Structures are given as C-alpha cells and as structure tokens.
Amino acid sequence: MIYTASPFAVGIFFAVVAAVLGISFYFGRKTTSAKGYFAAGGNIHWSVNGIAFAGDYLSAASFLGICGMIAFSGFDGFLYSIGYLAGWVVALFVVAEPLKRLGKFTFADALDSKFGSRGIRLMAAISTLVVSIFYLIPQMVGAGALVTPLLGLPHWVGVTLVGGIVIFIVTTAGMKSTTYVQFLKGALLMVFSLLLVFLVIGKGINLEPSENYHDFITLQAELTDDSVTSVSDPAYTIVGEYSKNDLRFVKLEKDGISNWWKLETETCTLTEALTIVTLTDGAVLYNGAPREEQLFFPVGSMHEITVDGEQVESVSGLNAISFLAVIQESEVVRFIADVFTSGDERVRIWYQEVTPGNEILSPGLKFHIDEGSTFADKLNFISLMLALFFGTAALPHVLIRYYTVSTPAAARKSTIVAISAIGFFYILTLYMGLGAMISGVLDVESSNMSAPLLSQSFGTLMFACISAIAFATVLGTVSGLIVASSGAVAHDFIDRFLGKKLTDHKKVIAGKFAAVGTGIIAILLGIAFKGMNVAYLVGLAFAIAASANLPSILMLLFWKKTTSKGIAASIATGIVLAVGLILLSPSMFVRYGLEASAAPLPLDNPGIISIPLSFAVLIIVSLMTGKKDQPQEEKALIS
Amino acid sequence: MDHGPTTEYHECDELLKYKQKAGLQLFFIYSGIYGIFVLLNTLFPSMMESVIFFGLNLAIVYGFGLIITAILLGLVYNNRCTRMEKRLDTGGIKTEGGKE
Numbered sequence A: 001m002i003y004t005a006s007p008f009a010v011g012i013f014f015a016v017v018a019a020v021l022g023i024s025f026y027f028g029r030k031t032t033s034a035k036g037y038f039a040a041g042g043n044i045h046w047s048v049n050g051i052a053f054a055g056d057y058l059s060a061a062s063f064l065g066i067c068g069m070i071a072f073s074g075f076d077g078f079l080y081s082i083g084y085l086a087g088w089v090v091a092l093f094v095v096a097e098p099l100k101r102l103g104k105f106t107f108a109d110a111l112d113s114k115f116g117s118r119g120i121r122l123m124a125a126i127s128t129l130v131v132s133i134f135y136l137i138p139q140m141v142g143a144g145a146l147v148t149p150l151l152g153l154p155h156w157v158g159v160t161l162v163g164g165i166v167i168f169i170v171t172t173a174g175m176k177s178t179t180y181v182q183f184l185k186g187a188l189l190m191v192f193s194l195l196l197v198f199l200v201i202g203k204g205i206n207l208e209p210s211e212n213y214h215d216f217i218t219l220q221a222e223l224t225d226d227s228v229t230s231v232s233d234p235a236y237t238i239v240g241e242y243s244k245n246d247l248r249f250v251k252l253e254k255d256g257i258s259n260w261w262k263l264e265t266e267t268c269t270l271t272e273a274l275t276i277v278t279l280t281d282g283a284v285l286y287n288g289a290p291r292e293e294q295l296f297f298p299v300g301s302m303h304e305i306t307v308d309g310e311q312v313e314s315v316s317g318l319n320a321i322s323f324l325a326v327i328q329e330s331e332v333v334r335f336i337a338d339v340f341t342s343g344d345e346r347v348r349i350w351y352q353e354v355t356p357g358n359e360i361l362s363p364g365l366k367f368h369i370d371e372g373s374t375f376a377d378k379l380n381f382i383s384l385m386l387a388l389f390f391g392t393a394a395l396p397h398v399l400i401r402y403y404t405v406s407t408p409a410a411a412r413k414s415t416i417v418a419i420s421a422i423g424f425f426y427i428l429t430l431y432m433g434l435g436a437m438i439s440g441v442l443d444v445e446s447s448n449m450s451a452p453l454l455s456q457s458f459g460t461l462m463f464a465c466i467s468a469i470a471f472a473t474v475l476g477t478v479s480g481l482i483v484a485s486s487g488a489v490a491h492d493f494i495d496r497f498l499g500k501k502l503t504d505h506k507k508v509i510a511g512k513f514a515a516v517g518t519g520i521i522a523i524l525l526g527i528a529f530k531g532m533n534v535a536y537l538v539g540l541a542f543a544i545a546a547s548a549n550l551p552s553i554l555m556l557l558f559w560k561k562t563t564s565k566g567i568a569a570s571i572a573t574g575i576v577l578a579v580g581l582i583l584l585s586p587s588m589f590v591r592y593g594l595e596a597s598a599a600p601l602p603l604d605n606p607g608i609i610s611i612p613l614s615f616a617v618l619i620i621v622s623l624m625t626g627k628k629d630q631p632q633e634e635k636a637l638i639s
Numbered sequence B: 001m002d003h004g005p006t007t008e009y010h011e012c013d014e015l016l017k018y019k020q021k022a023g024l025q026l027f028f029i030y031s032g033i034y035g036i037f038v039l040l041n042t043l044f045p046s047m048m049e050s051v052i053f054f055g056l057n058l059a060i061v062y063g064f065g066l067i068i069t070a071i072l073l074g075l076v077y078n079n080r081c082t083r084m085e086k087r088l089d090t091g092g093i094k095t096e097g098g099k100e
Helices: A007-028 A034-042 A046-057 A060-073 A075-102 A107-111 A118-151 A155-203 A320-329 A375-394 A396-403 A408-437 A447-456 A460-497 A504-528 A534-548 A550-558 A564-583 A586-591 A607-625 A632-638 B013-043 B045-049 B058-088
Strands: A218-224 A227-231 A237-244 A247-254 A257-264 A269-272 A274-279 A284-286 A301-307 A310-312 A331-342 A345-356 B051-053
Touching (some): A007 A155, A007 A460, A046 A155, A046 A396, A046 A460, A060 A118, A060 A460, A060 A534, A075 A375, A075 A396, A075 A408, A075 B058, A107 A118, A107 A396, A107 A460, A107 A550, A118 A155, A118 A396, A118 A447, A118 A504, A118 A534, A118 A564, A155 A447, A155 A460, A155 A504, A237 A331, A247 A345, A257 A274, A320 A408, A375 A534, A396 A460, A408 A447, A408 B058, A447 A460, A534 A607, A550 A564, A564 A607, B013 B045, B013 B058, B045 B058
Antiparallel strands (some): A218 A227, A237 A247, A247 A257, A257 A269, A274 A345, A301 A310, A301 A331
C-alpha cells in the first residue's frame, strides 16, 4: 500500500515525542546515583509502578502484533493475548515478592543472593542480554512499520529514529524517566484503545466496509479439458495458468495490465486477488502495475451478515457481546498469502477465502490444531502456550520493575494493578483485531499496521493519536529493555563478574555506554527483520526467557538443594537450546530463503523441549555439586 | 556495594510462609484452568466452536474467563496477604527513603 503523511498526524506525533523527551530532561537532572539510574531510587508508588508495568509490557507485540494477528487469523491471534496475560499469574503468585526481597538492581541479584557466584553473574548477564535483544527486535520492527504511514518515511528511518530517541531517554535519566514514560504511555494506550473499540462497535457491521472499498470482481470461467478457455467478461484475455497442490491461479490481462486470479474449480469462477510480482530485471509490479498507480488495495470485509438466522446488508446498535455474536453467525472474506514462481515471475499472491464466523472465533486458522493436524502441529501449539505462560515471569525488563518500589507488598500491589490494566487491554485487542478484519483497512504486506489503519478509518485525528501512542508504546518498552541490558552489563558483568568494584558514578557511566551499544544492535536487527509479525517474534523472546531464567528462579525459591553451578548450567542450557532450536525452526528456514520442510525440527517454538531440559540440567548438576557448593550463609555456619 | 534490596524492611517467617502458601495455591488453581484450556484447544478444537450463551462460543467465553479469572484471583491473593500483613503488622515496613 502507499501511505501519505498527514501534517496533523506528524504534529501530534512530534508532540508525544517532545513530551517523552521533556520527561527525560526533567528526571535526568535528578538522577546521579546507581540506585536512581537502575532502580528509580526504589521509591516509585505501587499504583504508578503498576501502570508503568502495563506500559512496559504492552509492547509493539501486544498492540500492533496481536491486533494484526487477530485481523488476519481471528481467535488464534487472541490466544497470544490469553497466554501473555496468564503469564502474569506466575509473576504475581510465585515470583514478585520473593524477587523483591532478594534483589537490588537486576534479577541476577536475586539469583545470586545465596551464593555470591561469578558463574551465576556471568550467565544471568548473558541471558538478560540475549532475551532483551530478542525482545528488542520486534519492537524495532514495529517502530519501522509505524513510521512509514505516519511520516511517509522508509522502515529503516523509523527504526533508527526509535533507537536514537530511546538511547537518549535511557542515557539521560535511566529507570526514573523510563518509568514515567511507561506510565504515561500505558495510560494513554488504554484510554485510546477503549475509545477505538467504542467506535468500532458503534459503527456496526456492514457488507460494504467503506465508500472507497475496492469492488473485488468475480468472473465466470469456462473449462475445457481442465483448462480455463474463456471468461464471462470478454475484456479479459487469458495469458497464463499455474497450479500448486489444490490451488489454481489464472493470469488475465485487461487494458495492458495483467494480474493473477484464483480459480474456484467447484463453481468455475475466478476471484480477483492481490499480487506483488517480481520480474527477472528486478522490477516489482503491484497488481500488474507500478506501485505509484495505487492498484494494491486495502482489504477485509464481511461476505454475509446473518442476524437471528436472516441475512442483512448491515447491522447497528451492537454491544460488546452482540458484536461477537453477529460475526460468529456470519461469514468473513480473508486474504490468504501464498508464493509461487511462474516463468520469469516470482509471485506473492493474496487470494480471497470466505471463512465462516465460527471458524474466525475458534482456534485453527493460524495454528494447525484442528482436523488433519499432525502431532508436531499440536506440540508446536502447546510449546507456544507453555512459553507464554512461563515467559512473563522471567523477562528481565519486567523483573527489574520489582526493584523500583519500596517493599514486597508494594511489588505485589503493583503487579495486581498491572494484571488488571493488561487484562482489560487484552480484551480490547479482540475487538480492535476483528474491527480491522471487517473494515476494509488491512494492508496484506503488514499485519502489524492493522490497528493504526483501523483508527485511520475514523479520521486523521484518531489515526494521529493512535499512531503517536503506538510509537510511544515502542519507546516505553524499548527503554525498559535497554535499562535491563545496561544493568546486566554494568552491574552484573563489569562490577560483579569482572570484580572491577566500580564507584556509583562509574557504574552509571558504564550503564550508559552499555545502553548505547544495545541500542545500536537493536537498530541493526530491527532493519534486518522487517516484515515479520511482531507478536510471533516476541513469542520467541518469551521462550528464551522461560527456558533460561524461570527454572533457576523457581528452583532457587522452592528447592533447597539448588546450587550455584546448577543455576549457571541451567541458564546456559536454556539459552543455547532455545536459541539453537529457534535458528533451526521452519520459520527461520523460510527467512533464510529455504523450504520450511528442510528444517530439521518441525517446531517453531522451542519451549516444550528447552524448558524441561533446563529444569533437568539444574536438578542433575545441583545433585552432583551439592556438597561442594553450599550457599554462603551455610558455609559461614559450618566454619 | 552489596546486592541486597534497595530499601530495608522486615517480614516475619510466619508471614512469608503464609504468602508463599497462598500464592502457590492460587497458582496451581489457575494453572489447572489454563492447562485445561490449552488441552481442549489441542485435543478437541471443534468443541471450542460450540455456542455457550448469548451467541458466544466456548473459545471466546473460556478466553475471556481466563483473563477475568486472573484479575479476580489476583485480588483474592492481595486481600489474603494484606489481611495477614495487618494482623502481623509487618507488611510494607520501610526504613530507608521508600514509600508504599
């Protein structure tokens, strides 16, 4: 799609960015100590911390990624919302208060509180960096996706802009400014998402999603000897045909423009599709013409609307329940992606598929767990849900927020505020995603843009506000991740592992250098991973966190025989296995330009293998090293 | 510089044990509900299409239910912990610069 920047939207965007920078300047002057820089002084009020938790956690993956996945795959996208929220239960009931009691700046403080082990420090610092970088990639991809429609700038500019601003925020004032940026953004995100949902439900459901919606044509085809020989409109000429498994595509030409259509063999009809064709000379055609011709349309509409068993043109006066009930009874037109090569053309095609509402609102459109699925498909799904459940409580940027409040009770209360705010927001994602699905706004090239494009259908003001908030969303989360990374390098690695014994001031300086380094890495990776769904990418970060960190945290809290070597070995196992399995996964093989089937393992999410193995390694190594590796206080008692 | 907490406070063993037990109880309850949801989706996906009430299917009702249950259990946990903290008069005590 071609996006044009609106001066009004640009103005609102820069106002939000200016507010964020203003907060950083204000707190920057007050932050001088390591405690202030890494833990915001440890005196943030629990209610502010709770909303900041939400602002930290509701990242690009939640707002852009989940809404996009729901818009393209229905309920399967909402499963991410459910899993992300469920993970907070582990954080609240098991991790929040004990971690607050044991730690100071980073979660490594808590892990190492009983042992004083350099091995734990090193592994925890590496784990924090790996998880943070995997989590940073989708945030940066989301930033790039946002800036294109908002400012009319290329993806890489958006990524660099976010990286630059965040490096500034973190290096000026650390956790204090990050907290208030996250608080502001969390509150704005929830208010404007609620407003957007009111608008979606209030608008009702129509067969024609908007006045400008492209009328996708259906032609009658005549088949002779299983080949298309003519179509009902004589203006079209048949110029090609391609078959792939059960799919058949026909290339038609009209007025010098040729494009691929999908053949429905049962009804002998051809339905119009969207295509991006790359020719051998490198030229790219959008629906048969250069991009500037604007023939590549936004999509997403109802096919039939059924209310109480009767088909209607539109329905209004809906509420939160009847909106879902109408979609459940009706049919939606989705656009399914495929790729093939025909002659000297590489074709990316999105063809129409009418999908019943009961399939939209139940599992199976993205995750192949319905009839015909394999054991590996089901294992993949369980693996993802396991990683989402156990990942939240092991994310370094979430864990450091327990050190910004004064007491374990405050840590608990702020977690409950976070769960309430985040849970409420995740319910809204279903309505925003479904609203985008049927409003004729979807850009098939970027599922991440679904929510901002939905807001655009309600006017420039709404689009400007939602986009600016989405951008602030990325800023807030990236700031938290970079603070976590900077703490891992300055506090865990340089101060604790290398034993440099930095002064308070030097530790802050080291943290700022680390923030700049992490920010630059994030910018480069954000450019490299352009186009991938951000919720999927965050799912991988969850899997690494759940594999590397959670077994150590849980076993330290609940198993007395845990040793420092067991913890270090478990973190190393979790990182290596999770990252290794991700690099060998079918999705990554597609990213390498290979066939998904060539991947040695059918799993896209490694959690189901790496989490239990990380636990097993911790138990085995702890049992093997138990007598030699006692906690510090026990050693003291013996001597 | 040590690696103890940023602020000092004291909680007695009885309170710590109570909170841990309450947390684990609620964690296992929620894990069970979540586990059943994942298994139903995996093993009986067609069951999730069944309309339960007000035209909403099991998938949506269960999904919303999981989110709302997490919030409710969180409130129950906080209520139990706060009552015990008040009874033992130790929760949230601070000695250095922090405020609760």
